[in-house]
Amino acid sequence: MASHIILPKEEEEEVEEGLGVAVEADHDSPEPPRYRHLQPAQKALPFSATCVRISRDSYPNLRALRNASATSLRDDDDAFAKLDEGDYGYVLDDVQHLTDYLPELPTFPNPLQDHPAYSTVKQYFVNADDTVPEKVVVQKNSPRGVHFRRAGPRQRVYFEPEDVKACIVTCGGLCPGLNTVIRELVCGLSHMYNVNDVFGIQNGYKGFYSSNYLPMTPKSVNDIHKRGGTVLGSSRGGHDTHKIVDNIQDRGINQVYIIGGDGTQKGAYEIFKEIRRRGLKVAVAGIPKTIDNDIAVIDKSFGFDTAVEEAQRAIDAAHVEASSAENGIGLVKLMGRYSGFIAMYATLASRDVDCCLIPESLFYLEGEGGLFEYIERRLKENNHMVIVVAEGAGQDLIAKSIPVADQLDASGNKLLLDVGLWLTHKIKDHCKSKKMEMTIKYIDPTYMIRAIPSNASDNVYCTLLAHSAIHGAMAGYSFTVGMVNGRHAYIPFHRVTSTRNKVKITDRMWARLLSSTNQPSFLSKEDIMEAREAERLANRLPVPAGSSEHTKKHSASVLSNGGK
Ligand SMILES: Nc1ncnc2c1ncn2[C@@H]1O[C@H](COP(=O)(O)OP(=O)(O)O)[C@@H](O)[C@H]1O
Ligand SMILES: O=P(O)(O)OC[C@H]1O[C@](O)(COP(=O)(O)O)[C@@H](O)[C@@H]1O
């Protein structure tokens, strides 16, 4: 896979009058990276900002460096990174900072140092060099790997409180905890940094240029965390980078807090790039929201725990319905377009679920090891059963039986066909063909789950995320904030948008689920090998000793060495 990394001029003699060269590095190839001069548009960028601190001499390490990362940069010229190498394979995948393109900015003492509540905390400020490792399970000889900048308050900040004009926007689908994040941003800015000029953008990205900005105060947001939804409103679509940045510029906004999922974070990155291109002193802080828990790098997204908890109520209802009928089946559809985390965790928590179907694990209906065979067996054994299906599961099967053209929502997300309804009909038809008496009750609790306020633990998590975002923006960084291995970190935008977090069906968690439900895995031996190989390639791991692939490679290298 190729990615583009930009080197500073002084490290590349081949540059003529340009500011630098782009390096196209193919990590899977032993060939040295190819150099390309920057395109005119890229030359317009203040170069010191985007340089990757890798010298030409360290090229042998470049592959190792990129290999240390589980995800790669997007394969386009926009994907610039700030990578910093340390000893023993240490890599800092750093976030953008105002001084990358405005090097002369003054700094100010952090007002928290005089705050009665915070100044008593020993070592309240984080060390400027503190970083958080992406992977915490290591071996004796493994390189230290990729790290992210640790979140938290810094000794010096890049904004004076009275100069800050902040705005908050929520985009995409609802998720429990949105109001808590909004509340804590407004209160945190005011209570920690004495910032009182905070505005709410209404109804998502389009609100930047089509609605009034709502002034927000600690008083006006005091009890919003007890309500579901978002007091600001949200929407899909409407991301017009130029119009948005024009408005940010015209209104003198200098901190933008953007709460939303993968689509929203992509939009935040576009906004940041345009802000930087215009040389504006504006920090962009993304706070990832995804009820599906599918955002890469971070441990867990806010609202996920609340969603799993609320899903129990639907599963309980399905269980009551199923167990109160002869050959009763309760079918619950849970959220998860591409990732089945809610379905998997809700199943593991409930213990009443007999089968969980997720997008990551393909299933089939007919024949040996299929869903119908399992349903028949389970009804015979237990007289009732509960099935949980994630909304993105079985889309391939539905598309085969009901061919319809793909439809997209306003944000460009594919609209899914209703797997719950489809499965209900399929199961009914099958039982009818087998002359089996049965009852099936289908429950879709999606909007009931999304619309509730967050639970206690999500409330605390939302508060910490909001505070980390504020500290980062005040310190001049632009980033997506998130918890990585239990510590809050500032993550480059491209890292959270380039891949998706998915359930690994070769992991222990999925194995636990299979053993708890006793459902078929729907996988052949070849499927398992294929999934393991995909996993290995995605994580750039070596071929395991003893595997057939390893034996093949080993024999080939022995032969090429003349059998030595
Ligand atoms: N690639 C993209 N570039 C810029 N904006 C995007 C992109 N993808 C989505 N957006 C914007 O982000 C917002 C939310 O996206 P959406 O996919 O609906 O929800 P989520 O952020 O939860 O994934 C929408 O306003 C959409 O226009
Ligand atoms: O009906 P809507 O509002 O488009 O939302 C449905 C989608 O919203 C979600 O709950 C969350 O999606 P986003 O992360 O894109 O906001 C999905 O699980 C679901 O498919």
Ligand SMILES: [Mg+2]
């Ligand atoms: Mg999304």
